[in-house]
Amino acid sequence: MSLKFLGAIAVGVIYQFYYRGGDTYNYFYHSSVIYDALTTDFGVGLKLIMTSGGLMDPKLAPYYEQMYWYQEGSQEYLISRISAVFGLFNYHTYTVIALMFAGVSFSGIWAFYITFVKLRPGMYKQLAIALFFVPSLFFWGSGLGKDSLCIGALGWVFYAFYRGAIQRRRMLQSAIIGVFAAYAIFLIKVYILLCFLPAALLWVFNENSSRIKNSVIRWVSKPLFFAVGGALAFYAATTLTKGDDHYDVEKIGERSKITADYIYSVSVQQEGSGYKLGELDGTIGGMAKLAPMAIITSLYRPFLWEAKNPVMLLSALEAMYFLVFTLRIFFRVGFFKTLRFITTTPVLSLSFLFSLIFAASVGVSTSNFGTLVRYKIPLIPFYLSALYILDDITKESARNAKRERATQRALEAA
Structure with missing residues (x-):
């Protein structure tokens, strides 16, 4: 908790003295206006908090x-409203509001930890280590902003x-x-939810199908569950995003192209940390073609030689750790054996599927390493925890195999 608090304060310091502005600064400025309304005319301020924006009164x-x-x-504007509500309890002090955001974030990370x-x-x-001490999580995931609330909420959804669906308790x-x-x-x-839903449905199916004793019934039911799960995921994706200017499935390819091109152009103008995966044509098919490179970029970049400032260097070191850890497991265990462990362990299937889907989505639509390091925060708890679990499973499997060989030799000697 202290580390999350430190991260929340550090984010404010970085935005104030290094970036000289940014989202955190703007959230606080907007919430200050709402807070002024609350202290001047509480009814007007309350109306600003209750409206989702756009009300011309x-x-x-x-x-x-x-x-x-x-x-x-x-x-x-929603984040600004939440910030203004938090400000009511501390005379609208930035540091305390940031600590309250960190507290919400920490509650979700704790829910992640309890579940894993x-x-x-x-x-x-x-x-x-995977959930509390990763620099990106306790730094970018703790300050006044969207990422703190989203990672906190995602932890509670996972819990x-x-x-409810796995333990069937409470x-x-x-x-x-x-x-x-x-x-x-x-x-x-909403895109975090859309990436999590298919993986969560697969997780529920895998956990429950393993309880089916009859192998024939389990084999027959598998495609049925996949079909139902896929249909539910597609229905949810199209229903939840229908009419949304940013996330409508029918417009997502076009929106991703606009967003990626804009962020990249701004990065170039400001001599920032932009990257290009290829040419986006504004279609979902075009996004799918760039998905493999987007996954690599989200998980393992920026590389050390791509770091242009101290903040990006920290992100590069973190990404290098992910890459080395992943390659270590694959080389030690073997590619196909590793895949077998992933597909036969439900929590690993959930974690890696969500991580890959999410990495592809944010990698394609971002085009800037500074933005990407914040956007990819939701996948870090799943990906790094899955790596540690996979590492432990492979070691356990090796120990069991060694024990069986020793037992066999003892029996042969007897």
């Missing part, structure tokens, strides 16, 4: 004219899925927690 005009994020359905430790009880130390409580957390993600970054 003469009483609100003196305030919304100062806020360029005051637009209908704006996720940025229940799945692999003997790995509490390795999982603590609710495990308690199902009503789990459903309430899951729906509330999923709705928070839906309001802020």
Whole structure:
């Protein structure tokens, strides 16, 4: 918790004295306007908090004219409203508001930790490293911004899925927690939910199908479950995003191209850390062609020689650790044996599938390493925890094989 607090304060320091502005600064500025309204006329301030933006009310005009994020359905304005509510408890002090965001983030990371430790009880130390001490998580995932709330909510969705759908315990409580957390993600970054849903459905199927004793029934039911799960995921994706200017499935290819081109052009103008994966044509097929390179970029870049400043160097060192750890497992165990472990261990299937889908989506649409390091935060708990679990499983398998060989030799000697 102290480390999360340190990260929250450090984000503010970096944005204030290194970047000289940025999203965190703008969130606080917008929330300051709302807070001024609350202290001047509480009714007007409350109306600014309750509206999702875009409401043209003469009483609100003196305030919304100062806020360029005051637009209908704006996720940025939503964060500003939440920040203003937090500010009511501390005279609207930036540092304390940032610590409150860190607290929300920490609660979700703790939910991640509880769930993974229940799945692999003997790995509490390795999982603590993966979830609490990764620089990107306790730095970019702790400050005043979208990422802190999203990673916190995602942790609770993961926890609710495990308690309700896998353990089948306290199902009503789990459903309430899951729906509330999923709705928070839906309001802020719905694409996180869309990437998690297919992987979560596969996880539930794998966990429950392993309980089917009859191999014939299990074999027959597998394609049926996949078909139902795929249909539910597609329906959810199209329904949740219908009409959304940013995430509508029918427009997602075009929107990704616009976003990627814009971020890259800004990076070039500011001599930033832009990257190009290839030419986006504005279609989902075009995105799919760039998916393999996008996955590599999200997980293992920037490379050390691509780091242009101290902040990016830290990200490059972290990405290099992911790459070395991954290659170490594949080379030691073997590619096909590693895939077998992944496909036969439900939590590994969930973690790697979500990580790959999410890495592809953010890698294609970002085009800037500085932005990517923040956008990819939701995949880090799953990917790094999965690597540690996979490493432990391979070691356990090797120990069991060695024990069996020793037993066999003893029997032959007898």
